[in-house]
Amino acid sequence: MAAARTYVDFVPSHELVEDAAKQTLVVNLPGFKKEHLRVQIDNYGRLRVSGERPLEGTQWSRFRKEFQVPEGCDAGGIRARFEKDGVLNVTMPRLTPLVDDPKAAADAAAAADAEAARLAAAAAEEKKRQEEMEEDTRKRHAADAGDEDGHSSDEGEGAHQAASAGGQAYGLARDRSRSGMVRALLLAVAVALVGVAGLYARYRWMDPSAETAPADGAIVGLFDY
Numbered sequence: 001m002a003a004a005r006t007y008v009d010f011v012p013s014h015e016l017v018e019d020a021a022k023q024t025l026v027v028n029l030p031g032f033k034k035e036h037l038r039v040q041i042d043n044y045g046r047l048r049v050s051g052e053r054p055l056e057g058t059q060w061s062r063f064r065k066e067f068q069v070p071e072g073c074d075a076g077g078i079r080a081r082f083e084k085d086g087v088l089n090v091t092m093p094r095l096t097p098l099v100d101d102p103k104a105a106a107d108a109a110a111a112a113d114a115e116a117a118r119l120a121a122a123a124a125e126e127k128k129r130q131e132e133m134e135e136d137t138r139k140r141h142a143a144d145a146g147d148e149d150g151h152s153s154d155e156g157e158g159a160h161q162a163a164s165a166g167g168q169a170y171g172l173a174r175d176r177s178r179s180g181m182v183r184a185l186l187l188a189v190a191v192a193l194v195g196v197a198g199l200y201a202r203y204r205w206m207d208p209s210a211e212t213a214p215a216d217g218a219i220v221g222l223f224d225y
Contacts, residue, residue: 003057003058004058005058005059005060006058006059006060007052007059007060007061007062008055008060008061008062009061009062009063010061010062010063011063012027012028012029012063012065013027013028014028014065020094020098020099021093021094021097022091022092022094023070023073023091023092023094024089024090024091024092025067025088025089025090025092026087026088026089027049027065027087027088027090028086028087028088029051029063029082029086029087030086031053031061031086032051032053032086033053033082034082036051036052036053037049037050037051037082037088038050038051039080039088039090041069041075041078045069045075046066046068046069047066047068047069047078047090048064048065048066049064049065049066049067049080049088049090050062050063050065051063069092070092072094072096073092073093073094073095074092074093074094077092077093078090078091078092078093079091
């Protein structure tokens, strides 16, 4: 009868490497081989990395690490690759690549602000023009007060049409101004959410409390053969 195995628990070091297109979990596993490892993901977005290898006699070294896959990652595109130097890389592609150039992000925000300012200036100019048109209309009405009723009626109708056209133009400029400001606000919110998501992902990867026991459910192997 074979002797029972005895296990020595091993705690591997790991780190999360991020770039604009993906996040990569790097786990250092010296002495392990690919056939000693299992990399799985369950239905709840939990990533499990485990393995065991023989030492001497009946002694075996074993480990298990669990992580929550960060939001914004394509779970279907996650792949694991074990390198010959004993390093396991678990690649998690982002659903939406980040803007990794701070200058590009700043330029985009500045462009949005400039567009909002331009639209606001156009709206103010249109409002001023509308007020001038209305003032001119009032003056012409006062000057033509002694004309015949028919002529006055025609003049009034023309002024009404001019005022209506000016009002429509002002309304369009005002809508464009609001649209520009909304786009600028949405851009600022998106940049803030990206920063918060990055911090949250880093905390979840490095927080030991994330290593909870796996729930029952389907699991899928992730090794990239």
